[in-house]
Amino acid sequence: MELALGLANYALFMGVFIGIYAILALGLNIQWGYSGLFNAGIAGFFAVGAYTSAILTSPEAAGRIGGFELPTVVGWLGAMVAAALIAWPIGKVCLRFRSDYLAIASIGIAEIIRLVIKSEDVLTNGSKGINNIPRPFGDLPYVQSQMAYLAIVLVVLAVVYFAVERQYNAPWGRMMRAVRDNETAATAMGKDIAFRRLQAFIFGAALMGLGGALFAHFNRSITPEAIDPMVATFLVWIMLILGGSGNNRGAILGAAVVWIIWSVSEIATDRLPHEYAVQAKYIRVFLIGLMLQLVLRYRPEGILPEPLGGTRQPTRSGDQATPRQSR
Numbered sequence: 001m002e003l004a005l006g007l008a009n010y011a012l013f014m015g016v017f018i019g020i021y022a023i024l025a026l027g028l029n030i031q032w033g034y035s036g037l038f039n040a041g042i043a044g045f046f047a048v049g050a051y052t053s054a055i056l057t058s059p060e061a062a063g064r065i066g067g068f069e070l071p072t073v074v075g076w077l078g079a080m081v082a083a084a085l086i087a088w089p090i091g092k093v094c095l096r097f098r099s100d101y102l103a104i105a106s107i108g109i110a111e112i113i114r115l116v117i118k119s120e121d122v123l124t125n126g127s128k129g130i131n132n133i134p135r136p137f138g139d140l141p142y143v144q145s146q147m148a149y150l151a152i153v154l155v156v157l158a159v160v161y162f163a164v165e166r167q168y169n170a171p172w173g174r175m176m177r178a179v180r181d182n183e184t185a186a187t188a189m190g191k192d193i194a195f196r197r198l199q200a201f202i203f204g205a206a207l208m209g210l211g212g213a214l215f216a217h218f219n220r221s222i223t224p225e226a227i228d229p230m231v232a233t234f235l236v237w238i239m240l241i242l243g244g245s246g247n248n249r250g251a252i253l254g255a256a257v258v259w260i261i262w263s264v265s266e267i268a269t270d271r272l273p274h275e276y277a278v279q280a281k282y283i284r285v286f287l288i289g290l291m292l293q294l295v296l297r298y299r300p301e302g303i304l305p306e307p308l309g310g311t312r313q314p315t316r317s318g319d320q321a322t323p324r325q326s327r
Contacts, residue, residue, distance in 0.1 A: 005143075010263075012146040018259050019153035020214045024232075025239045025251035026164050027207030033246035033306065034173060035200035036180040038099035041090075041106030042208055043232035044113040048086050049079035049209025050216035050226070051117060054130040057217075061132075064125045072136050076156075076213045083209025084202045086113075091201040095194065110229065118224040129223030133216050149218055156214065157252075160207060165248050167203075176200055177246075230285075235262070238288055242295050244302025253304055261287055 024042060031037040053075035060067025070078075094105045117124045124130065137148035167173050179186045179196055187193055216222040226232075235258065243254020265287055269280040295302065 009143060009146060010267075012143070012150050014259065014263050015150045016146070016153050016218055017263075018256050019150070019157045020211050020218070021236065021239060021259055022157055022252040022255040023160050023214070024208055024211040024236045025243065025255045026160055026248060027204040027211065028236055028240050029204075029245065029248060029251045030164060030167075030200050030207070031204035032240065033251070034168070034176040034180065035197055036099070037095065037197060037201055037204075038103045039106050039201070039204070040103040040233060040237075041108075041110030041113075042236050043227050043229050044106075044110030045083045045087065045205040045208035046212035046215070046232045047110075047113055047117055047227045049083045049212030050222045051124055051130065051212075052082040052209070053079040053213035054133045054216050054222050055123070058130055058133050061125070061130075064121065064130075065123050066130070072134060072217060075217070076210060079209040079213035080206040083212075084206040087202045087205035088198070091198045095197050095201060107229075107233075110233065114224060114227050117227070127224055129221055129226075130216075131221045133220045133222065135217050135220050138220070153214060153218075156210070160210070161248060161252065164207075168248060235288075238292055240302075242292055242302060244304040244306065246306030247302065247304045250302050250304030250306075254302070257303075258288060258291075261291065 024046065027045075028039065028042060031039045053072075055066040056068050056070045056078045057072055057075035058066055059069055090106075090109055094102055094109070097105060118127055120126065135145065135149060136152055137145050139145075140148060175186070175191060176196060178189075179191060179193055183193055215226070219226070239254035239258045240251050241254070242258060243252065244250025262284055265284040266281070269283060272280050299305075
């Protein structure tokens with residue numbers, strides 16, 4: 001009985017994280033799948049959203065700004081606004097670069113944000129982080145609280161998916177894919193390339209901020225250690241590439257597949273003796289890397305490819321596009 005209850009709790013825990021990472025993957029899909037923008041600084045926008053919502057909703061604490069105790073929904077909206085505001089100047093400067101330079105710049109900016117958060121005691125409480133972040137329905141018993149938060153995350157994911165999918169099928173989405181696939185032709189048709197890319201960058205960053213806020217409220221705390229580029233940036237990239245760049249359902253599927261493997265492998269390694277368990281944790285990274293290599297070898301466009309036939313996909317932003325195979 002206790003084993004079944006423990007497995008059910010872990011399944012709820014895993015479901016919440018799959019939903020949060022699916023939102024992050026959808027945000028990245030707007031930037032990369034729609035627009036060809038190589039953002040390697042997801043962790044930075046994730047952190048901005050998490051800390052913004054924590055500051056707005058947490059109780060008052062001595063020695064730092066915050067304690068506004070606003071409703072959780074206000075914190076989530078504030079997280080999206082803060083991430084979008086941070087993305088605007090970053091996008092104005094960095095989106096002029098080609099994809100490889102954009103990746104380097106975005107990684108650097110994310111690291112700057114992490115270091116500022118770690119050293120800023122007045123705003124973020126430094127390395128101690130922010131605790132006592134309220135969780136919706138957090139007063140319920142543990143299992144019921146987990147179920148309630150999972151339901152909230154799934155509702156938020158459904159709303160985000162509907163909004164992103166609607167934009168994908170709208171003229172805006174078709175225009176963004178045209179900019180991604182052939183910048184010269186889009187410019188000749190009078191499209192403002194820089195402005196449209198900035199739109200996609202800000203839209204995706206806002207969703208990354210929302211994902212960070214959902215993470216902070218689920219854990220009821222946020223510290224700089226949670227802003228690990230391995231799990232807050234590169235794991236999201238693996239999810240999108242494996243699921244299918246340019247396909248919103250593929251982004252969600254990739255988040256589910258990768259996180260299930262990541263979590264199940266952790267359970268398996270934790271059962272080993274301690275002296276082997278520490279070393280065996282590297283197997284998790286190996287399994288994810290092996291899976292990615294197999295997908296790239298046999299399905300280079302992901303498990304669920306972008307639902308377009310005979311389109312063109314650029315290898316890097318601003319470079320000459322190369323034809324994509326017809327489906």
